[in-house]
Amino acid sequence: MIHLEGLTKRYKKADRNAVDGLSFDVRAGEFFALLGPNGAGKSTTISILTTTLSPTGGTATIDGHDIVREASAVRRIVGIIFQRPSLDMNLTAEENVRFHAILYGLYPYAPSYGLMPAAYREQVQSLAKLLGIADEIQKPVRTFSGGMRRKLEIVRSLMHRPKVLFLDEPTAGLDVPSRRTLWEYLTAIRRDSGTTIFLTTHYLEEAEEADTICIIDKGKVVSFGTPERIKRDLVQEYVLIDADDRAQLRQELGRLELRSDGDGPFRVHVDSRHTHAALKAIDTPLTLVRTHMPSLEDAYLEIVGTASE
């Protein structure tokens, strides 16, 4: 559904690429999460894929349409939930939805709700019911809660039945309960409509639900695959050992052909099943033995941590 090949963007006057040769594929109907720390290039990638920004190198297609040469065709088949709120606060919920529908060419312009075609009014009423705002649909969005606004944005973005729904950090600024209901809602949408979901986030727990995770940092892919695969790639198990006589310990590690790094304490790279045998083989008296088995969260934090330094 989405295909990226060496996609690159360098902003004017920037000395490094914001997006640096991204290549990956997203299958139709997939829940795809682009994960990375702030400034990794997530929003830039979404802006390029949704055609509001030109890439400086590489290509990308969505459902076979080139994002540069067929920008208008791409716009028709994607929906976007922006990082910042994209509702007009002084307009009613219905007006926000109506203007979207007209801009996407679903209905011709009419100056008021009453003058819109019956099909539109039915669609709006059923949406309002779905969101539980049948009574508030004609009220200004200003009066809605944060979670409700986000939902309204999602409902609005689905009006034109996009093949791909992009969500740019959709839960930013939401409290935990709103975040959870939003998540359940997205899952239901995907189940019912088969829409491909392309999500960016810097929260690992949100990405863990995805079919595929792509972790990027400084515009480059760091890790790509199912959450399980990412876990295998990122999570490094090792045993931390130390001795009073470090020189002898280093010699012995070399003789036993155990892969290690550090100048003491030493990180010995063995997986948990072979730890016991490895330790038994060492004769040097040890002063420290500590096994290191990070969770996916820890592994991710290590990447994010190094990126922000």
Next chain:
Amino acid sequence: MSAILTLAHRDLIKLLRDRARIVSDFAFPLIFIGILGTSLQAGFGGATSFNLLHFVFTGVLAQTIWQSTALGVISLLMDREQDFSQEIFVSPISRYSIIFGKILGESLVAFPQFLAILIFGLILGVPFTLEKIVAMIPAALIIAVYGGAFGVLVLSRLENQRQANQIFPFVMLPQFFLAGIFNPIQNLPPFLDILTKIAPMRYAVDLIRDVYYGSGSGVPIFDLPTNLAIIGAEFAVFMVLGTAGFVRAERNR
């Protein structure tokens, strides 16, 4: 076409529901006319035997409409990252529709201001005939669209809102004086004369004075056909250069 009407509709209801903006949009012209116009007239009007209140009134009327649409269009720059406007930029409508919709919308926004200033003028006793009022309406629309075109040109040369705020003192403020809203711009030294002829707002002001005083009255500098021709030519140039620049700059950030 649906898209253009929708964008214009949105701009108009955004204005009508924003009370703080309505107050600030209407306050400035009323202060200029009410305080500056009245005091100039009281102080110098007798000596010059020329009604300065009427002069300031016509100047501010044109300036308000012209500037309202120009700044409105330039605000697209900031809007792009806010509220519903983000949607506009990713929707499948053409960039040209965005520009035309915005100019139409901002012209609709300028129109209530035009009416308010007109009514204020009547209250202050600025003499009007019904024909003059009727003739003012198309003039005001021409000025609004002309200001919008100037806004598009400025917009296409800017990268962000910060730049827009920075250039304001150089692009808008000097035009207040170069356009002769409050001050006469006849018999100027050559370098100032050239500057006033460059300032686009000046033709908007002159056009309104053509309508109010009449081309032969000596108050407007150019006659009606000349002003209309210059405005038409500049409108075309601003739109072509501005729209092309905007469409290109929009994606190559």
